[in-house]
Amino acid sequence: MISMNGFSQEPPEIIEAELVATRKVLESHYYVLGGQVVEFESQWADYCGIEHAVGVANGLDALEIILRSLGIGPGDQVITTPMTAVATVLAILRSGATPVLADIDPTTGLLDPESVQRCVTEQTRAVILVHIYGQVRNMAAWVSLCDSLGIALIEDCAQSHGAKEAGTSCGSFGVAGAFSFYPTKNLGAIGDAGALVTNSADIAEQARMLRNYGQTNRYEHSVVGMNSRLDELQAALLQVRLGYLDSFTQRRQEIAARYLLEIDNPAVTLLAAPLHPSEHVYHLFAVTTDRRDQLQGHLRDQGVETLIHYPISADHQVALAGIATDPKGLPHAHRHAQTCLSLPCQPQLTDPEVGAVISAVNSFVPQGS
Ligand SMILES: Cc1ncc(COP(=O)(O)O)c(C=O)c1O
CATH class of the missing domain: 3.40.640.10 (Type I PLP-dependent aspartate aminotransferase-like (Major domain))
Structure with a gap:
């Protein structure tokens, strides 16, 4: 995996x-x-x-x-x-x-x-x-x-x-x-x-x-x-571990650069790329898709683990019921919670593994309407 x-x-x-x-x-x-x-x-x-x-x-x-x-x-x-x-x-x-x-900006x-x-x-x-x-x-x-x-x-x-x-x-x-x-x-x-x-x-x-x-x-x-x-x-x-932070961050950024360049599945939307590489340290590489469960299942079948950050908008947490929000609501956060998926982007990934993640995402074909 x-x-x-x-x-x-x-x-x-x-x-x-x-x-x-x-x-x-x-x-x-x-x-x-x-x-x-x-x-x-x-x-x-x-x-x-x-x-x-x-x-x-x-x-x-x-x-x-x-x-x-x-x-x-x-x-x-x-x-x-x-x-x-x-x-x-x-x-x-x-x-x-x-x-x-x-609310959030859906592009980032x-x-x-x-x-x-x-x-x-x-x-x-x-x-x-x-x-x-x-x-x-x-x-x-x-x-x-x-x-x-x-x-x-x-x-x-x-x-x-x-x-x-x-x-x-x-x-x-x-x-x-x-x-x-x-x-x-x-x-x-x-x-x-x-x-x-x-x-x-x-x-x-x-x-x-x-x-x-x-x-x-x-x-x-x-x-x-x-x-x-x-x-x-x-x-x-x-x-x-601080002694390794810069090299690990650089590796995360290299992996993200490949994802940004090589993921080209129309069913999967990438978040906005940083204007300058140092502005993003890629703790997570999140994408969005209307068919999240399907994409997650497809990637699992291809040997790629994914996680969701975050599946529940904070206002939908039971513990936070009644929390105050933007008077216009939080439509972008709610949509993001339903569509976001984080791909592996950790610094120990090898180049072939990064290639395998890209191929797996690009080979995803959504089912149903
Ligand atoms: C955005 C954000 N804020 C705060 C925290 C809380 O950090 P900790 O788990 O160390 O309390 C986390 C950790 O998950 C986080 O991701």
């Missing part, structure tokens, strides 16, 4: 380096928020070209901590997309604020700025822009829209590690960016981990407090915090 994740095909040297890093942590006898975390935070901030990185337990917490660092909570509204991992919406709810869902799956403007009210404090699938687009327009509305731009970078527009990395366009290092992400830990990045010393300081029970000095708690500490083992392993 040509699979969506290629951990078992990774170069064996990665495991060797991870074992060395693990041993170092074990022999240090220091396991939470120590030197490895400080070192990883510094490396990740440098990688993103941003002043502060704060390691936390996961991507959901990173978003919640950003919101809470900005003082966003009960009585405030935060606009985001329904086409995301549900964690984005949960972070808003957990901050105490009210989520409002805007990204938030639609016109729909966002229809969602703005007196209570709106922020937009969480999700760089879905790994793409960073039109950031100057987003920055100026949020500035003109007087609201914060927060970036959900859980799928876009290292994506850049005009040389600037995601996470540094708005007030702060949230990263997930869930194992399957472009930079993944060996378990749960996350970080937020920001150029604001205030947000970074608040975040450091919030992640550790709201502690300022030992046993002194000035705010009601949470336990969202990054552990030394994950921080050490992330440093190893």
Whole structure:
């Protein structure tokens, strides 16, 4: 099977380096928020070209901590997309604020700025822009829209590690960016981990407090915090894997370039290509088709695994029943949820495997009307 994740095909040297890093942590006898975390935070901030990185337990917490660092909570509204991992919406709810869902641009799956403007009210404090699938687009327009509305731009970078527009990395366009290092992400830990990045010393300081029970000095708690500490083992392993991020991203981009050029089945629609290759790190390569079940079954028969990101628009989640949306509804998100399919695009795919995926997609013949 040509699979969506290629951990078992990774170069064996990665495991060797991870074992060395693990041993170092074990022999240090220091396991939470120590030197490895400080070192990883510094490396990740440098990688993103941003002043502060704060390691936390996961991507959901990173978003919640950003919101809470900005003082966003009960009585405030935060606009985001329904086409995301549900964690984005949960972070808003957990901050105490009210989520409002805007529609997407069907050509990219990204938030639609016109729909966002229809969602703005007196209570709106922020937009969480999700760089879905790994793409960073039109950031100057987003920055100026949020500035003109007087609201914060927060970036959900859980799928876009290292994506850049005009040389600037995601996470540094708005007030702060949230990263997930869930194992399957472009930079993944060996378990749960996350970080937020920001150029604001205030947000970074608040975040450091919030992640550790709201502690300022030992046993002194000035705010009601949470336990969202990054552990030394994950921080050490992330440093190893960060060394491979650029080459793995380049491979994802090469694979995507072939898909964009060689998939030519009229029954399958490609999303818009990035204007510049660095704007898309292809965490996922999504296509759309009216015959998704058939295409998925055909690809399975041809030995190609696929997944759906995401089959349920957030407003259709039972847990989120009654959530506020664009007054004109979310027709594009609903259609995308019914038609999108993610093809394997992971960095361990071989050239023949990429060719096999392309042939399998191109040989698909939809049945019925
Ligand atoms: C877009 C997006 N936001 C947030 C998250 C949450 O990250 P985590 O699973 O680390 O909490 C994810 C992870 O799936 C994601 O894809």
